[in-house]
Amino acid sequence: MAKLYIDGDKYAEPSASVVVDAYHAAIKDLVRRRLDEVGGDWASFVFDKSYDLIGAKDFAAIENKLLATGHRFDWSAMISVRERPEAYKPATGIGDDIKTFSFEHPEAKVAPPDAEGREQRGIGDNVVKYPKNLVGIARYIRSSERVLELLASGVPADTVAIIDDSGGTLTAPILEQFKGVICAGGTVRSHLGILTREYGIPCLMNAKVSGIREGDRVEIECTAPAKTAEAYQTGVEMTAKIWRLNK
Amino acid sequence: MASSRISYAQLLETNNLVQASADETYWLCVTRTVQESKLFPVPAYMMLSYMMSYYRYPSLLRKIESRMSAEEIGDRARNAGIKIQNPSMGWALPGFYLLGREWLINLGLIRPQDAVEDLIYVMDFWKRFQLAWHRNNGHITNKEFGHRGQFLPERRIQVFHADMYDCKQGDALHEAAQNFMAAASQYGFLISCESRISLHNSGPYKLGDDREMIVRDFMDLSESDFPWLDDVARDVPYNNLTVTMAVKDCHFYLVDDWGSFESKPEFAADKLVGVGLYTSDSLSDGYLPVAMGSREELTACFRSLTEKVKDANNKLWRRVAGWSRDQMMDAGAITYFSIVKDLAHVAGVYQVADWMTVDERAERFRPLFNDEYSRDVLVGLCIGAHPSHRLSEYTMMQHSNAAQRLYSLIPYSILQGEDYTPTSGPIYPGASHLPGKLDRYNTTRGVIGLAEYNRMAREARPPALEPKYRHLCETWVKYHAGEPLADELYRLDQANSRLLRDKGSRLKRADIEKLRASSR
Numbered sequence: 044m045a046k047l048y049i050d051g052d053k054y055a056e057p058s059a060s061v062v063v064d065a066y067h068a069a070i071k072d073l074v075r076r077r078l079d080e081v082g083g084d085w086a087s088f089v090f091d092k093s094y095d096l097i098g099a100k101d102f103a104a105i106e107n108k109l110l111a112t113g114h115r116f117d118w119s120a121m122i123s124v125r126e127r128p129e130a131y132k133p134a135t136g137i138g139d140d141i142k143t144f145s146f147e148h149p150e151a152k153v154a155p156p157d158a159e160g161r162e163q164r165g166i167g168d169n170v171v172k173y174p175k176n177l178v179g180i181a182r183y184i185r186s187s188e189r190v191l192e193l194l195a196s197g198v199p200a201d202t203v204a205i206i207d208d209s210g211g212t213l214t215a216p217i218l219e220q221f222k223g224v225i226c227a228g229g230t231v232r233s234h235l236g237i238l239t240r241e242y243g244i245p246c247l248m249n250a251k252v253s254g255i256r257e258g259d260r261v262e263i264e265c266t267a268p269a270k271t272a273e274a275y276q277t278g279v280e281m282t283a284k285i286w287r288l289n290k
Numbered sequence: 291m292a293s294s295r296i297s298y299a300q301l302l303e304t305n306n307l308v309q310a311s312a313d314e315t316y317w318l319c320v321t322r323t324v325q326e327s328k329l330f331p332v333p334a335y336m337m338l339s340y341m342m343s344y345y346r347y348p349s350l351l352r353k354i355e356s357r358m359s360a361e362e363i364g365d366r367a368r369n370a371g372i373k374i375q376n377p378s379m380g381w382a383l384p385g386f387y388l389l390g391r392e393w394l395i396n397l398g399l400i401r402p403q404d405a406v407e408d409l410i411y412v413m414d415f416w417k418r419f420q421l422a423w424h425r426n427n428g429h430i431t432n433k434e435f436g437h438r439g440q441f442l443p444e445r446r447i448q449v450f451h452a453d454m455y456d457c458k459q460g461d462a463l464h465e466a467a468q469n470f471m472a473a474a475s476q477y478g479f480l481i482s483c484e485s486r487i488s489l490h491n492s493g494p495y496k497l498g499d500d501r502e503m504i505v506r507d508f509m510d511l512s513e514s515d516f517p518w519l520d521d522v523a524r525d526v527p528y529n530n531l532t533v534t535m536a537v538k539d540c541h542f543y544l545v546d547d548w549g550s551f552e553s554k555p556e557f558a559a560d561k562l563v564g565v566g567l568y569t570s571d572s573l574s575d576g577y578l579p580v581a582m583g584s585r586e587e588l589t590a591c592f593r594s595l596t597e598k599v600k601d602a603n604n605k606l607w608r609r610v611a612g613w614s615r616d617q618m619m620d621a622g623a624i625t626y627f628s629i630v631k632d633l634a635h636v637a638g639v640y641q642v643a644d645w646m647t648v649d650e651r652a653e654r655f656r657p658l659f660n661d662e663y664s665r666d667v668l669v670g671l672c673i674g675a676h677p678s679h680r681l682s683e684y685t686m687m688q689h690s691n692a693a694q695r696l697y698s699l700i701p702y703s704i705l706q707g708e709d710y711t712p713t714s715g716p717i718y719p720g721a722s723h724l725p726g727k728l729d730r731y732n733t734t735r736g737v738i739g740l741a742e743y744n745r746m747a748r749e750a751r752p753p754a755l756e757p758k759y760r761h762l763c764e765t766w767v768k769y770h771a772g773e774p775l776a777d778e779l780y781r782l783d784q785a786n787s788r789l790l791r792d793k794g795s796r797l798k799r800a801d802i803e804k805l806r807a808s809s810r
Contacts, residue, residue, distance in 0.1 A: 047398040048401040048402075049363055049395065049396070049398050049401070049678065052677055052678070052680070053682075054677075054680035054681055054682060054683075054693070055677035055678075055680055056677060056680055057677075057760055058666075058670050058675050058676055058677070059666075059670070059675055060666035060667070060670065062663050062666055063663065063667050063670060063676075064433055066658065066663055066667075067338070067396060067397060069398045070399075071397065071398040072396065074397070074398045074399055075398075085401075085709075085710065085711075089399070089400055089401075089404050090404070090405065090713070090714045090715050091712060091715070091798065093399065094650075094651055094718075095397070097654070098654045099653070099654045099655075099656060099657050102654065102655060102656075102657040102658045105657075106657055106658065106660065108798070116660045116662035116663070117659055117660045117661060117662040117665070118662075119326065119328070119330035119331065119332070119333065119661040119665060120326070120327060120328060120329065120330055120332070120334075120615070120618070121328050121329070121660060122329075122613075122614070122618060123329075123334075123615055123660065123661045126615050131659065131661070134392065147458065171558060183632045185328065186328070187329060187611045188605075189333075191611060192610075192612070193752075194608075204535055207328070208327060208328035208329070209326055209332075210325070210326055210327035210329065210479070210484045211330065211475075211476055211479035211480075212327055212329045212330060212479055212480050212483070212484045212607075212610075213327065213328050213329040215476055215477075215479070215480045215604075215607050216603060216604045217581045218476065219472075221659075228326065229326065230358065231317055231763065232322070232550075233325075233326075234325070234479050234484065236485065237475065238472065238475060238476050238479075241468070241471060241472035241475055241476075241559075242472045243559070257786035258427045260809075264626070269452070269556060269557070270550050276321065285560075
């Protein structure tokens with residue numbers, strides 16, 4: 044079989060991803076076979092014949108081979124799992140199960156109720172320091188369907204949005220109506236962090252929470268210092284608390 | 291092919307530019323924020339965009355340079371807040387091309403010495419543009435300048451400084467400006483499919499002992515190049531808006547080649563003490579003031595723009611929420627790939643088929659780009675985790691000390707006979723899952739069709755670029771201020787200024803402050 048230029052790599056090591064390694068091994072094998080089929084002349088193969096000889100069908104076959112082993116992909120965009128549920132791990136907490144859903148992050152810091160009856164259920168990185176803590180009602184917002192629903196009905200007053208998308212687009216048409224945001228991802232410099240800062244909405248990013256359900260009253264310690272770039276770069280812990288309150 | 295057309299000096303320089311880009315890519319990717327979205331398949335479209343960039347940038351840049359040199363476009367870029375600043379040119383032009391190249395190397399589909407003449411050309415174009423655009427600071431990138439983004443000549447900074455209106459937290463102008471920037475930022479993320487490439491910050495410029503100015507551009511807001519803004523953005527009156535921001539008691543110690551900043555203490559709304567508003571494009575002959583006649587007019591304009599931007603944002607969101615994954619992929623990939631499309635607008639050679647379609651050579655990879663593979667392979671490309679990145683164990687990479695390099699250098703062995711290939715070929719046909727682009731472009735010369743847009747761009751002769759003025763740089767001004775030619779040069783930027791019209795070239799920063807004080 045044809046030998047590729049990179050087959051002689053003195054320093055190559057596997058990547059950290061099983062999927063990447065599986066794909067790349069299969070693609071390199073494909074390239075070797077196709078190169079053999081045209082006589083091994085690299086110069087005429089690389090930017091000319093390979094365009095016809097290596098195509099979408101070949102790459103689809105590589106994916107199918109992996110799926111046939113039982114592997115199901117992690118998803119990042121809701122549209123991916125919605126269009127191809129058979130290829131992705133299932134999504135939870137986005138439909139009717141939202142009433143019983145809660146983020147359960149292993150790193151969440153929890154503590155028994157304090158003297159004021161506040162039960163700590165997590166932590167997050169504070170985006171902007173405000174003079175007072177924020178109290179509101181937790182509502183999970185994790186899909187465009189939910190955003191569309193709230194766009195039609197209006198966002199209920201006092202909503203503290205619980206989000207796991209640190210981007211600025213999923214909640215774009217309703218973000219301004221949130222009283223507060225708890226985001227289980229990103230950093231204070233993520234797009235959602237930038238936008239909440241611009242809108243003056245208290246927000247904790249990179250939140251690790253447990254046991255907060257739809258409709259719970261929550262308090263965000265947005266009086267904590269805002270997490271700084273230096274704190275991220277030096278690994279200094281600088282977090283604000285999230286409490287669940289009596290209803 | 292063995293090399294007879296490539297010199298040792300060319301390879302040395304190209305590899306230096308590749309390595310500089312590699313070092314900064316690693317730093318930006320590791321220290322800046324992660325971009326993620328539950329709405330858009332971001333890593334998947336990013337990977338697709340890198341393929342589009344790899345296959346098309348060389349041909350498209352050559353097409354642009356057949357009309358106008360990279361240096362001239364760089365000179366024009368200093369005079370407009372359009373999408374040929376950062377992150378477009380400072381990072382993405384070489385970055386997208388090189389990330390695509392590196393991925394193909396890891397697939398075994400190309401070698402480091404394939405399409406070498408393309409690579410040399412892309413890096414040379416980038417160098418010439420960057421040096422011209424940065425000529426007032428003498429660096430090639432913000433990174434080389436210690437992460438600082440000062441491009442403007444004094445005559446333009448003085449107009450921005452002089453005409454800015456004071457504001458403070460709680461007053462009407464401050465609130466209106468802040469609300470506009472929040473709404474426009476959010477809209478920008480949506481237009482750009484979760485990326486921040488509709489936004490750009492440059493500066494800082496020192497306005498006084500306790501104040502600095504940041505120049506913030508919001509780009510591609512109206513009906514222009516992106517088909518997904520047709521109709522929904524019709525009421526947004528300006529395609530590009532530049533907000534000049536005076537900030538008190540806050541030092542911007544870092545402005546990177548992605549156009550984002552860091553400050554000490556953290557920049558927050560209460561530190562904003564002055565604002566101005568401008569528009570520009572490739573037809574505008576520089577920055578045109580928007581509602582800068584009075585603070586009341588400016589306040590009302592910010593409020594009106596905020597409402598229009600919010601309306602467009604909500605309409606666009608509903609459109610996007612109904613898209614298929616392929617449509618989201620195309621919009622995101624086209625947004626990324628076309629990040630340098632304004633080069634073609636300035637040169638007057640913009641074509642929809644060139645910039646708003648997915649080249650068929652890139653399209654064939656689409657079945658690979660599920661969310662998981664795209665995420666993992668992208669992270670590997672950005673932090674150097676793939677086999678092509680590995681170097682001898684003795685090596686210590688900048689920033690990480692790991693034995694790796696983000697972009698493969700061209701092997702010098704091609705100079706002594708090892709074969710190489712020159713180019714990936716011409717532009718191949720492309721397609722898109724999105725609706726076709728309406729022939730409607732909102733410019734500073736009105737809403738026009740593309741043929742008209744290109745014609746006007748080809749005819750545009752910015753006065754500051756006339757042979758008489760073009761090379762009257764900041765060093766020349768230092769020794770010729772007050773002379774008739776220097777005054778003429780300054781009057782070009784002062785023509786639309788409220789406070790500086792016809793003031794000429796002798797004014798210094800303290801004189802500007804006096805004029806501002808007397809106008810309050």
